[in-house]
């Protein structure tokens with residue numbers, strides 16, 4: 001495997017983002033780890049996350065562009081990117097059980113975080129990732145964003161925002177194949193993982209089906225290390241199995 005010059009984690013303050021930071025920070029094959037989060041993270045921490053370069057960003061379009069300018073001064077080669085941003089619930093949002101639960105503000109909030117913010121990152125990162133070095137980008141999607149796999153309904157905004165994310169990524173993959181063939185895009189389904197996002201719904205998960213963040217981060221890092229630059233968007237799960245669109 002080629003050495004990884006810089007691994008970039010966006011949304012690094014969440015459960016899966018934190019686990020990816022740890023995974024790459026402890027990997028001798030990785031030169032540097034840059035972590036972006038909206039949360040104020042202790043920059044002087046002396047724990048297992050020390051050595052990671054943190055940048056705080058509020059994910060506005062301007063802040064994303066400014067953050068990429070800052071990243072440009074920190075590295076000249078990014079070879080891994082994970083975009084972890086995603087919400088299922090928030091102060092204002094709860095997954096809809098039935099059509100009467102749908103409301104415009106919640107739809108807009110969920111689409112903004114789950115579909116639009118990842119695309120804005122891809123746009124701002126484009127000049128930094130285009131080049132000679134292989135760059136593998138994983139964006140966290142979800143199996144419930146599969147239209148073909150939707151058998152139980154519900155969760156209108158979350159499902160639709162992840163389906164929209166997949167379409168945005170597919171469109172980007174077509175353009176990247178033409179303009180930055182060193183980049184490979186993955187829409188990744190982690191499986192149900194023990195994080196704040198899944199917490200309220202974990203009671204319904206069968207024993208053995210709730211993963212630790214460490215397990216999923218390890219799986220994703222392995223999968224990313226074994227990708228080919230095929231110009232396609234792969235929609236895959238933690239077992240590296242393809243998911244129907």
Ligand SMILES: NC(=O)c1ccc[n+]([C@@H]2O[C@H](COP(=O)([O-])OP(=O)(O)OC[C@H]3O[C@@H](n4cnc5c(N)ncnc54)[C@H](OP(=O)(O)O)[C@@H]3O)[C@@H](O)[C@H]2O)c1
Nearest residue numbers: 011012013014015016037038085086140192193195197198
């Ligand atoms: N956990 C699961 O079972 C599961 C299953 C399928 C898919 N996923 C996907 O995996 C990804 C990571 O989720 P997680 O399980 O690690 O959940 P989490 O611990 O709740 O992390 C939430 C993530 O979303 C970001 N975020 C939260 N609110 C945001 C906002 N208003 N604007 C922009 N970004 C915001 C956080 O970034 P900051 O660092 O800035 O806080 C963090 O990266 C998500 O895309 C989720 O949809 C998770």
